[in-house]
Amino acid sequence: MFTLHRFHGGLHLDAHKEDSSLAPLATAPVPPRLIFPLQQRGGQNAQSVVQVGDHVRKGQVIARGDGPMNPPIHASSSGIVSAIEPRPLPHPSGLTDLAIVIDTDGEDLAPAPEERPDYGQLAPEELRRVIFEAGIVGLGGAAFSTAVKTDPGHRPIDTLILNGAECEPYITCDDSLLRNFPREVLEGARILMRVLGVERCLLGVEDDMPEAIRALRETREAGDYSNIDIVTVPALYPSGGEKQLIRILTGREVPTRGIPADAGVICQNVGTAAAVYRAVGRGEPLIERIVTVTGKGIKNPGNWLTRIGTPIADLVRYSGGYSGVAERLILGGPMMGISLPSDALPLVKAANCVLVTGRGETTGPKQALPCIRCGACAEACPINLLPQQLYWYSRADNLQRAEEYQLADCIECGCCDYVCPSHIPLVQYFRAAKSELVAKQRERTKADHARERFEARQARKEREKQERAEAAQRKKTALAKPDTSEIQDAIARAKARKRPPESAPTTDAAPDESPPAQEPAEN
């Protein structure tokens, strides 16, 4: 029997999954226009490799990034590049950034597929290269480069975890994937295990997805997947959070400020695994994914196999449009998803769910009452933080204390916020305080570097002064030495010349100022 480990807190939320999971998976048509923001993940931009007027084919690379963190972007259908211009990003701020716009031609032309039946023989680096070239990023929502994530460096990894615990209410895209493509997921798991060189894979699925579990079990029995364990975990938000799932399945914890690899595991979303299989086994880049369209604000909720770049408005249209009560548009789930100002925004690779809530389904403007220190928030926190204390310190601008109470470990899951009877927007406070802390930290690093540079220069000046003084002294003694044979003198001079200079000339080169590499923080 497989032992599960509990994490602290968590919430039993109304799942609302039937809304979308009852409808069969449908394939979304090619929209008239596809939009690809060049900014894919937090501030990292890709560069367009096509020009306005170019005809592109389905699966063709249209933009490339500058490193392994930034995989290429592919056209998800054929058509003409009609613009490369600033467009709003799917972000609550409504920020705009460059995007490639493709007017589709409806032909859906694609290059001949490149079958790779022998992919089992490829070396890990080669597989990783294919994964990168296929533009694969984490499809669970964080969109972290999969090629980077499957390269743990020197850290020993013994387990691959596949995350199928779709814990946010309403979202059923992983459920739908597991029901319809269980083999792709298990094949992808096998490839990822090969990349990582691990012998064990745990696939976690929440117990409210019986069909998905059955499909997985059947496929597992039928194929050669004995080292992949399909583990049912209780439906408890946020058990699909990376840190929580790792704890549930292995009992290990990701150390603070660490990454899963520090606990010997790599965690991938099931959708990512399927995409890896398609890339490696069938030569298909990541150009489509399953997106849930649901909520009281949608006429016919369901799951769609959707091309990346499809505008939300089109997908909503395929789903019968908005119902009369549509109130809020959320990308992602109701606990952590972002609320969007407009449906003219495109779906990016990480978009798992379009949730349109109706009246009464979501919070209205909350009138916050004072904290009564009831501790409900602390009971719900999956990280075992004390949100009421964090709130107190964030509000009092006592960031140092907030830091002491481990504010940085907050995963912004919203559990505390949801249960607070005083309706205090806790997560908002934590986000603000965290970004302030990050800014402070950056200042501090900058100041440290400046000081180091200053000290280095001082030390160099000091050294030079001393050297000058020593040289002067040597000269003096040499001059003062009255009776030296010329030959001896010459020998000494030659020796001195052969010896390397006492200290290498220092340059004023600035020490490495690049900030420490950001560790992936996925959920």
Place this chain on the structure above:
Amino acid sequence: MRFNTAPAPHLAPTASTRRIMQWVLLAMAPGVAAQLWQFGPGVLINLALAIAIALLAESAMLRLRARHSRAGLSDWSAVLTAALLAVSLPPIAPWWITVFGTLFAVVIGKQLYGGLGYNPFNPAMVGYAVLLISFPKAMTAWLPPTDLAATQLNLLEAWNAIVHRAGPDGSSFDALAMATPLDTLKTQLGLGRTMDEIQSGALFGALAGKGWQWVNLGYLAGGLWLLRRGLIAWQIPAGFLAALGALSLGFFLLEPETYPTPLFHLLGGATMLGAFFIATDPVTASTTPKGRLIYGALIGSLVFVIRSWGGYPDGVAFAVLLLNLAAPTIDHYTRPRVYGHPGCT
């Protein structure tokens, strides 16, 4: 289509402070009913008077502090404070006692500290302690429980006693009053009586003090309901009752002649009211799981100490106030281990 944006989480909240306060008030019902049955309708008059005064004082203070008085009053916390104080008062406490205590609780104990959430001391207990110190005689004059009372007061007679300080048929007010079992115990022990002699007295029932045992069972029932609904943390009442039970059992076993049974302690005085309704006031209690256990246990121990050796018959109010003072320190040293940080699981 355009939409209004809002930060996550988006789900509509299910709990509210007002609801919690209302539920706690509702949970007091069995205890209040027992009090009504055992000590007459005076408790109802006290409750009505205290609640009215609390609401007036709260709204006046909110206005003075330029706060939205509707929002402030709608949280029902003033009502709860008033109710907790009112049920702690003698059933025919003179009206000005109730008024003074409630004013003190709401104005000084709560609003002057910044209102709900900012008060370091349990406001009801602040009011109670001030009354006990200022008017010790009036505060210890209880009515005898129903089956000992010569005359049963009806609502009007209770009103007369409270407002006009007059007993029925012109009898004197003082003739109505009687000491509580805890008080009696203390005086009698002081006079050198043994436990056996004292407990054979009329004031003592099968489980604990006559009348009081039912009141305590009533509050116990309400408290258990609160626990079931997850409205209070189990650690505080558990710590409280365990510590009080253990200490009283220990001393009872050592010297049964001078110490009453644990049952007498657990079902006497303000024990259950204190354990489930007063010590659990979230604002002033400890908030960490371990901290709450310690907090509750220390209150329970202090209650035993004050009852056994202190100057007052019951110790709940003072024990709670003292521990209110220690709660921040307790919290500081009982922070739970955060995920991903070293330490024992």
